[in-house]
Amino acid sequence: DTGVSQDPRHKITKRGQNVTFRCDPISEHNRLYWYRQTLGQGPEFLTYFQNEAQLEKSRLLSDRFSAERPKGSFSTLEIQRTEQGDSAMYLCASQLEDQPQHFGDGTRLSIL
Amino acid sequence: AQTVTQSQPEMSVQEAETVTLSCTYDTSENNYYLFWYKQPPSRQMILVIRQEAYKQQNATENRFSVNFQKAAKSFSLKISDSQLGDTAMYFCAFANQAGTALIFGKGTTLSVSS
Numbered sequence: 144d145t146g147v148s149q150d151p152r153h154k155i156t157k158r159g160q161n162v163t164f165r166c167d168p169i170s171e172h173n174r175l176y177w178y179r180q181t182l183g184q185g186p187e188f189l190t191y192f193q194n195e196a197q198l199e200k201s202r203l204l205s206d207r208f209s210a211e212r213p214k215g216s217f218s219t220l221e222i223q224r225t226e227q228g229d230s231a232m233y234l235c236a237s238q239l240e241d242q243p244q245h246f247g248d249g250t251r252l253s254i255l
Numbered sequence: 256a257q258t259v260t261q262s263q264p265e266m267s268v269q270e271a272e273t274v275t276l277s278c279t280y281d282t283s284e285n286n287y288y289l290f291w292y293k294q295p296p297s298r299q300m301i302l303v304i305r306q307e308a309y310k311q312q313n314a315t316e317n318r319f320s321v322n323f324q325k326a327a328k329s330f331s332l333k334i335s336d337s338q339l340g341d342t343a344m345y346f347c348a349f350a351n352q353a354g355t356a357l358i359f360g361k362g363t364t365l366s367v368s369s
Contacts (some may be wrong), residue, residue: 146299176353185259185346185359186300199356211285241353243290246300 144167147237147247155253156225163221164250168237175218176244177210178234179203186234192218222252230254257282259349261360267291268367275322276332276363278347284308288350289323290357295343303345306330332349339368 148167156162168175174193178186189208191199194215207226212218214229214244222229236244258281268274280289291303306314306323313321318338322331334341344364348357 176355176356185348185361186357188356188358191356193354201356206267236357238354241307243302244357245302246292248299 147199147235147245149235149247149250150241153249155255157255158225158227160174161221161223162225162252163219164233164235164252166218166220166235166237166247168216168235169239169245172237172239172245173215174238174240174244175212176236176238177218179221179229180232180249182235184225184230189220189233189254212219225252225254256349257284257349257351257358259358259360261347261363263363265360265364265366268334268365270337270339270367270369271332272337273335274337276334276345276347276365278330278332278360280328280330280347280349282328282349282351284312284351288353290348291319291321291330291332292346292348293341293343293361294346294362295340304332314347331351334365339367339369341365342367348350 150165177189180186192212207223210220234249234251235247238244260279289306292300296298313325318335344362346362348361
């Protein structure tokens with residue numbers, strides 16, 4: 144059990160650029176979640192996968208955001224045409240059935 | 256829609272003392288799950304304790320215990336014998352089922368001093 148791994152740890156980009164984050168869940172965890180956390184706030188749910196199927200998307204997930212989980216393993220979160228308001232910590236969590244969610248260290252996105 | 260409220264933005268405590276963090280929530284569900292997560296500075300969020308709503312007995316994990324008041328929709332966390340390593344942001348979270356997204360409160364920053 145190596146824990147949930149997220150890459151990169153920190154991403155700095157210019158407004159309007161596209162960015163992609165990767166999450167590697169704990170092996171055999173069938174559920175994977177993406178959350179967004181802004182400074183001084185609690186995480187907010189973005190989207191959720193069970194195996195390779197994306198089962199739920201928050202209204203926070205605008206058309207510029209897309210997430211995939213090919214083959215039910217790692218997941219990617221892409222943000223197109225980044226905006227200042229996208230600056231946040233993006234957290235990934237994985238879960239095995241009804242056990243508690245395990246979180247990664249997050250990817251901190253800074254938009255210049 | 257479910258909501259989670261943490262009314263204490265910041266708390267401080269001396270080493271070895273006891274501190275209680277408050278959390279209230281709103282839901283119309285009868286069965287659900289409540290959690291406390293700890294997020295140390297620049298480190299990952301880790302689970303402190305979990306409570307299933309159908310269980311009347313309060314959950315405990317070593318120095319951490321909860322006071323779950325279902326009728327009052329209250330879920331406070333008590334940390335006994337506080338240690339410097341307990342310094343962190345603490346989040347209360349709700350899930351209406353075991354395999355669904357968590358709804359978090361805004362967090363309480365706890366500082367433990369020597």
